[in-house]
Amino acid sequence: MNEQQLHQKLRATGLAGIGELDESACDPFVVVEGDSLVEVCTFLRDDSETRMEMCHNVTATEREGSIEVAYHLCSYEHHHSLTLKVLLPKPEGDLTDWHPSVPSIAGVYTSANWHEREQWDLLGVRFSDHPDHRRILLPEEWIGHPLRKDYVYPSSHGGIPLELDAVPLYERDETTEETPSEPRPAGTPLNQPPSEPSKRPHAGGKAPPAPEKKAPKAKKEGDA
């Protein structure tokens, strides 16, 4: 079944909150309301004609007006796949304490458990009824969600410095006072060309220099 037929089948179930099929993306997706997400996923997993028993990706993207949570479902039996998207519109003002909520499908697909933890960790999307709702990649006591557009990079975390050295180690002179070195101006090449051509043979694609022809030595009598 291709995506249009899957979409028709979804529409035929009569569940609320199923939007249009958007085919402009490389993976055609269906926009689904958050409230009916669990029912849609359960239907897609259990129905004998769709049988999408694998959710191989749950990801979230922050766009200009909303955070979109995308669910990539696929079927081993029927070799078809579908993408669902839940849009979470961004409110006005400061987004630091904004944690939008989506029902968790960890009960439907076990693989979504860690994927949803990752999206909570990096983008701050809450998944209601998630069995293990905590950070997965960053330390537990990390503050902030790094993949948000308004994230400010920390200079240290619990005493561990996370910044680059102002003066690299190899340029540091321990005896003199430290002043930050000038950054390399844009456009200067990283590798300087060699000042003289290489003496290795075949360097630069050129043929090796022809050996000078020496006069043949007179053979001595006792030479082997």
Added chain:
Amino acid sequence: MGLLNNTLPDNKLVGAVDTAVGWGRKSSVWPMTFGIACCAIEMMAVFASTFDLDRFGAGIPRATPRQSDLIIVPGTVNAKMAVRVKRLYDQMAEPRYVIAMGACVCGGGPYVKWGYNTVKGVHKIIPVDIFVPGCPPRPEALIDGILKLREKIGREAVFARREKANAEMTARYQV
């Protein structure tokens, strides 16, 4: 070695002792099996038979820091991992040496600009003896680093004070 620090005279006998002990120390540097990320693959290749590390005396990796002389830090050090690296380094017995292997631990590597979670160079948390750059460095490059470390160990005075740098770092970062 606290009582004898910097108290010995600088004569030929002490120099001979330094050379002998230095030769003994550098010929059997036992590293710790500590692999963080991709550079660990190249480190495993160095331990294996093609680029054999045993011929330098460094081929008995210890799984525990208590018994190892050398910690090779291969792979990106995150904020989460930095606490553990510091703890493992603190558990090593002196004399202990550190090789920073790979671009990530030398100065941040590919994460130097946008890495919000990475420590840009493990020299910020533990004192490093040898930096081996590369992403990942070839096994020959790591062996070159270990050979340079052997030279460095051989030059050391036996009762020298090495741990001042580590004490300063611990006080500064509270890690």
